[in-house]
Amino acid sequence: MPELILTILRLIFLALIYLFIWQVARAISRHLGFGQNRGSRKTGKQIAVVRSDSQAGMTFAVNGATVVGRSDQSDVQIDDPYASEFHFRLVNQDGSLTVSDLGSTNGTYVNGRRITTPTNLRRGDALQVGKTVMEVR
Amino acid sequence: MTRTAESGMLVAAAGVAAFGVTLVILAGGQTIDSRIGLTFAVMVAAFGTVHMAIRRWAPSASTVILPPAALLTAISLAEIHRLDPVRAGLQQWWLLIAASMTVALLFFLHRRGTATIRRYRYLYLLTGLILLLLPLLPSTGPLPVRGLEVNGSRLWLVVDLGITEIRFQPGEIVKLLMVLFLAGYLAERQSALAERPRQLGPFKFPEPRQLFPVVAVWAVSLVVLVVQRDLGASVLLFGAFIGMIYTATGRPTYLLIGAVLTASAGYGAYRLFDHVERRFLAWIQPFQNFEDAGYQVAQAWFGMGTGSLAGSGIGLGRPDLIPNAATDFIYAAVAEELGFAGSLAILAGFALLIGVGFGIALRCRDRFRKLTAAGLTWVLGLQAFLIIGGVLRLVPLTGITLPFMSYGGSSLVGNFLLLGLLARISHEEPA
Secondary structure: OOHHHHHHHHHHHHHHHHHHHHHHHHHHHHHOOOOOOHHHHHHOOEEEEEEOOOOOOOEEEOOEEEEEEOOOOOOEEOOOOOOOOOOEEEEEEOOEEEEEEOOOOOOOEEOOEEOOOOEEEOOOOEEEEOOEEEEEO | OOHHHHHHHHHHHHHHHHHHHHHHHHHOOOOOOOHHHHHHHHHHHHHHHHHHHHHHHOOOOOOOOHHHHHHHHHHHHHHHHHHOHHHHHHHHHHHHHHHHHHHHHHHHHOOOOHHHHHHOHHHHHHHHHHHHHHHHOOOOOOOOEEEEEEOOEEEEEEEEOOOOEEEEOOHHHHHHHHHHHHHHHHHHHHHHHHOOOEEEOOEEEOOHHHHHHHHHHHHHHHHHHHHOOOHHHHHHHHHHHHHHHHHHHOOOHHHHHHHHHHHHHHHHHHHHOHHHHHHHHHHHOOOOOOOOOOHHHHHHHHHHHHHOOOOOOOOOOOHHHOOOOOOOOHHHHHHHHOHHHHHHHHHHHHHHHHHHHHHHHHHOOOHHHHHHHHHHHHHHHHHHHHHHHHHOOOOOOOOOOOOOOOOOHHHHHHHHHHHHHHHHHHHHOOO
């Protein structure tokens, strides 16, 4: 067997391994939710849970109106004893995001301030309910 | 990735294995024979049956669990083939056995799922402890089950079946049982362990009696270390436990406590036991102890250095000079023949598996499932880290198997079952 062919074959072998890894890595990154709604991320329609007992790392996208609360009837369920059944509503209208409190017991806080009227959210704003902190991304 | 794409990836992994075996044959100047087709068929059969079982009994399971494991297995089959064709044949049998046991596990769980597992947690503790102590049975005698000492560690079990005997390392199953027990136990006591009413200087500590399980598991791993002289299993058990308790509570204090306990036990073992001291010296100064304990590590380093960027080519290096190249030192053998590129691919494969595992754990709402998925991932990741780190001299050599890669039936069975459990959990908590 000429050495050149063997060398080419073993480089192909390595290339195949990397092709395989590349394919799996791409599938996993989609699976974990990276790169979802890539376009929307700039306008800040993505909410990430940054501090929570059990849900840290969870992200969800806001398209249209999204109700967040402790109830399993709400669009996004948060696991926090201080959250009300239906705690707040997020509305995404043409890329601008608004949060309104739904008469919750313990209130909704934007950047540390309790909100009383519908409030505009921008990228990087912190949204707090009970012990759960979310970030607008 | 769709289920169909997953099956495509599994066939591709079988192709990688067959290609690797072809290269081994070509490099050895042998004629092409049935071994190539056989390797391909075994890979497809093993991962195909698990894939079909998932389709049938856990249809919502994540599709990215099997492919990285299949790639690691494929590379290892080729490398073991190169090192020891007889063992490669045995490994293929073990691969089929491991796959059928995983299918059996998925079938067993398909009705009531992991809830059934949770109920019997103390049984796992008991079974685990018994399995752990079984290798201490006398190595000669009338019993059909005997213990066996290999390389100074007593962690093998020989089951005499009359015609033939099967050698098994119960430790590889015990690690799964321990994760299941601890997940059940910690799921119950998560909040008590997370509270820190005691304060000592700048550190806050939980109530001392809550620390009882920490001390208990530490004691069990000490028994493994002292009685069986098995450094690897001991560190793995304790490390995975600390990882799980950290996952459960989110308190870095436990990592600190774990590090202190590991370091003190390690120092004690270093002073008391010759074989630990030799391991330590082989880690710090392999080349000064070249004639003795350092030989293996030193040979592995020569090999990896020779391998350079793209490796010598599979079948063209001398990884056979490394003692135990097919088992503990398979990473060094691959690093020599596939080079830095090949070893980086292996690290990537493990990173993907660990990412998938923790991804599954993150999505779980149920505490028991979350902790089980996290615990299984800790075990897998820690085991890979300990042995690869040992080969690379990042940590002292502990002598455990590299999951999915080392030659060895018990390891393959244990890690396949681990994948089966992860698949089942991801089915019960779909994205």
